Amino acid sequence: MHFLNTFNENLFRSRFAVIIAVVIILNTACHSLTVIKVESRNIRLDSTLTIAPDAKIESVIVPYRNIIMHEINEVLCYAKVPLYGGHPESPLTNFCADLLRIESDSVCLKQFPSIHIDVSMVNRGGLRVPIPKGEVKVKDMFELMPFENKVVFLKMSGTDLRSFIDHMAARGGEGVSGMNFGIKENRGINMLIEGKPLDDSKIYWLATSDYLANGGDGNDVLKGINERVSSGVKLRDMFIDHLRKLGNQGIVIEANTDGRIYDAK
Amino acid sequence: MGGFTMQNRREFLRLLGAGTLGTAALGTPISLLAGQKPVHITILHTNDFHSHIDSFSKDAPLNPGEGGMARRAALISKIRSETEHVLLFDAGDIFQGTPYFNYFKAKLDFELMTLMGYDAATLGNHEFDNGLEGLESQLKFAGFPIINSNYDFSDTILAGKTMPYKIFRRGGAKIGVYGLGIELHGLVDSKNYGNTRYNDPLETALKMEKQLKEEHHTDLIICLSHLGYDYKENKISDKVIASQTHHTDLIIGGHTHTFLKKPDLIRNKSGKEVVVNQVGFGGLLVGKVDFYLSKQ
Numbered sequence: 419m420h421f422l423n424t425f426n427e428n429l430f431r432s433r434f435a436v437i438i439a440v441v442i443i444l445n446t447a448c449h450s451l452t453v454i455k456v457e458s459r460n461i462r463l464d465s466t467l468t469i470a471p472d473a474k475i476e477s478v479i480v481p482y483r484n485i486i487m488h489e490i491n492e493v494l495c496y497a498k499v500p501l502y503g504g505h506p507e508s509p510l511t512n513f514c515a516d517l518l519r520i521e522s523d524s525v526c527l528k529q530f531p532s533i534h535i536d537v538s539m540v541n542r543g544g545l546r547v548p549i550p551k552g553e554v555k556v557k558d559m560f561e562l563m564p565f566e567n568k569v570v571f572l573k574m575s576g577t578d579l580r581s582f583i584d585h586m587a588a589r590g591g592e593g594v595s596g597m598n599f600g601i602k603e604n605r606g607i608n609m610l611i612e613g614k615p616l617d618d619s620k621i622y623w624l625a626t627s628d629y630l631a632n633g634g635d636g637n638d639v640l641k642g643i644n645e646r647v648s649s650g651v652k653l654r655d656m657f658i659d660h661l662r663k664l665g666n667q668g669i670v671i672e673a674n675t676d677g678r679i680y681d682a683k
Numbered sequence: 684m685g686g687f688t689m690q691n692r693r694e695f696l697r698l699l700g701a702g703t704l705g706t707a708a709l710g711t712p713i714s715l716l717a718g719q720k721p722v723h724i725t726i727l728h729t730n731d732f733h734s735h736i737d738s739f740s741k742d743a744p745l746n747p748g749e750g751g752m753a754r755r756a757a758l759i760s761k762i763r764s765e766t767e768h769v770l771l772f773d774a775g776d777i778f779q780g781t782p783y784f785n786y787f788k789a790k791l792d793f794e795l796m797t798l799m800g801y802d803a804a805t806l807g808n809h810e811f812d813n814g815l816e817g818l819e820s821q822l823k824f825a826g827f828p829i830i831n832s833n834y835d836f837s838d839t840i841l842a843g844k845t846m847p848y849k850i851f852r853r854g855g856a857k858i859g860v861y862g863l864g865i866e867l868h869g870l871v872d873s874k875n876y877g878n879t880r881y882n883d884p885l886e887t888a889l890k891m892e893k894q895l896k897e898e899h900h901t902d903l904i905i906c907l908s909h910l911g912y913d914y915k916e917n918k919i920s921d922k923v924i925a926s927q928t929h930h931t932d933l934i935i936g937g938h939t940h941t942f943l944k945k946p947d948l949i950r951n952k953s954g955k956e957v958v959v960n961q962v963g964f965g966g967l968l969v970g971k972v973d974f975y976l977s978k979q
Contacts (some may be wrong), residue, residue, distance in 0.1 A: 451856050451902035451976035453932060454721055458946040458972040460962050461758065463738070464749045471753030472760060475795055479736055479753065482791050486782045500744045546780070548744045557740075560782045564733070565812065632872050 490557040494658060495665030498672045501549040503542055506591030506601055506681060509673030510548060514540045514562075514657070515595035521656050522569060522625035525649050533571060533647065536611055537579070537596035538625040539586070540653075541635045545593065549671065554661055563654045567627035573645035576618035583609050583616075585639045591679040600682030607682055627653050721975040722854040724903065727759060727771045728972075730937030731807065731964035733780025734792055739965065750966040756799045758969055763800075766973075768853035771800055772860070774937035775807025775909035778818075780965070788813065789821040797826035803849060805862035805907035806831045807937055811875045815839050830862035830907055833887040835880035848891055850899055856976050859895030862907040863888060863924065865938055884910055884919050885927055892930040902976055904931045911939040912961050925949035925957040933972055936961035946972060 461467065503510040519538035526533040547561045574582070583599055583606035586592045591601065598610040609616040626640070628648070633641035664671065738751030763769050777792050778784055784792070796804070806829060810818050819840050822829065829845045836842050848861040863884045867876045888906060895901045906924065913922045921936040929952050936959060946960035962968040 450900055450978075451722060452979040453903065453974055454977045454979075455975040456956075456958055456972065457975075458958060458960065458970070460943065460945065460960070461969045461971055462749070463751065463754050463758065463967060463969070464746075467754075467758070469754055469757045469761065471751065472756035473753075475756040475798060476753040478795060478798065479791070482783065482787060483737065486786050490782050502744070550742060550744050552742065557782060560785060561780070564780045564784065566785075629872055633869055634872060636869055638869065 490555060490560065492556045493553045493665070494556060494559070494661035495554050496670045497549055497551055497554050498670050500551045501671065501673050503545050503548065505542060506679035507594075507675050507677070508542075509675060510545055511540065511542055511591075511593030512595070512674055512676070512678065513549070513671065514545055515593040517657060517660050518569070518625050518653070519595040521660050522571065522649065525569070525651060526571065526623075529649075530571070530647055533623050535571060535596075535625045536622040537594065539582075539595075539630065540593035540626070541630055541637070542592055543635055544627070544629070554665075554671065556658055559654055559658050559661070563657065565627075565629065565653075567629045567653045569625060569649040569651045569653055569656055570628045570631045571647040571649065572624045572626065572631055572640065572643045573647075574622050574624055574643055576616055576620045576622065578639075578643060579611070579622050579624070580606070580609065580616055580618060582624075582639050585637070586679075589636075594678060598678045600680050602682040721977040722856050723766065723768060724853050724856055724858065724974045724976065725762065725766045725769045726905065726933060726935070726970075726972045726974065727762060727769060728774065728935045728960070728962065728970040729755070729772075729966060729968075730774035730909075730935065730961055731776040731940055732773070732792075732966035733776055733809070733964060734778065734784035734789075735781055735965040735967075736783045736791060736795065737781070739967075746965070746967055752795050752799075752966065755966055755969060756795070759799055762971070768856075770802050770851055770853065770858065770905075772905070772907055772935055773801060773804035774907050774935045774961070775805045775864070776809045776937055776964075777804065777807070779809040779812050788817065790824045793821060793824035793826075797824070801827045802851060803828050803830045803846075803860055803862075803907065805829065805909055805937075806834065806845070806864050807909040808865055808867060808870050811867065811871045814875045815841055815877050815879070817875075819844065830860055831864050832861045832891050833882040833884050834864050834867075835882060838878035838880075841879075848895060850895070850901060856903060857899065857901040858903045858905060859892075859899055859901035860905045860907060861888070861891035861895065863910055865910050884908075885924060888924050888928050888931065892928055896930040903933070903974055906931050906934045908934050909937045912936050912941040912943070912959070913939070921959050921961070922947075922949060925951060925959050927952055928957070929953045929955075931957055932974070933957070934959045935970065940964040942968075946970070 501510040515538050523535040587601040587606040588604040599606040600608050630637050736752050739746045741748050831845050832847045851858045911920050913920050921934045941961045942963040946958045948956045951957045960970045962970040
């Protein structure tokens, strides 16, 4: 008897639960909600926002910060002015492309003596922040080039290089070194390589990143280049080493534009 | 266990009455039943914060001293203390941008986001910077789901490790969230995304919102997108998704690092307004969208 009672009670309870569940579902389905008002604002975490950092979050960050602080705060060299990016050319894109061409050529001199780097290219979009005025630290190089891209050298025919220049012209200019050209109706004109007119039958070596050589950032035109030499050097490391050398030699970075890419209206 | 007898039916009807009262008394929000006070849902969001754990340096050429995860956390806590139903999302590109990522990968970003109570994030293209392994190995630090609906990872090590959508319940409202990622070909080194298949974002969005609306009866549908806000060329973007969908209420965008002064309102395929928002990059801002929902 006792057993039966419990059984019935359990049955009753489970039915009751099912029914309540059904009722809740019905309620929810019948009473679906509609948006009646939307408010929105984007809150800037700048000096106008008076809010102290969260102490718990800060305490989690501290040990990590201490580890990297030491390494990334090394001052590499100094810049006279901030170097901003832009197009068709800019102090930042010119500086970075020049650095890439010069350092790549010296890598080749040591490791691949048969190669001379004629030209180089860095994409504007790959240079993420300006180079600051004053102390230039390892940290700034991480922010300038956060990516782990490596330097590669591509062997290009003059014809390949011409279509690559047309491509860069159509994009309004990129960071280049060793070449000059005008942009007219989205194409390159008056193309000069190391001061001489581009020769379609000549072979040129381009230094760039593996990311761009693989067609990254819309550079499908580079993807078809078959002959590639990998330097094994990270782009950022190349920059850090170069800047440290400038610092040791007491050379201060300046902002230079020289008309290497221009709008030919 | 017999059939549904007359006596059972009477009991059912009696219980139905009791059940209705029961649910009302047992704390189903009164607003659901009475339709009086609207349900207020606050959506907070970030995008493209690119490992900007610390605020921008005091001598940075742009945005000196701004941003920072500890201040973001404090702001989010403050909002949570003022409003009951908060959802916190990120629209991708958490990875890459400061030495924190180069030295510690996404460990610290994900751990801090977990402490801050992020409810979900979607994938940006930079989440593939260290390859599929480099993404998979970091997921254990994220105490929140990664939602993406248009990358097919079934032939990769990420299979089953992301979600196509998720439904959140806040204040009696059902909020459906899906995620859209940008085409990786041409943007990410192909070796870094391996066998990931990319499905059309608009087709995916239409499928997801239909499913969330019709099968799951969600009250609010949110798209976490890393497609980009708008393009001059003919390319899929948040604006296109907003204008071509029917049920999506909010698109939280990323990728183009667009600083919208205030969220954009775009008319969708059914003539309804969709909110499209994006808050620049680097954790400089937090987006806040407040929805008030009511029984109609």
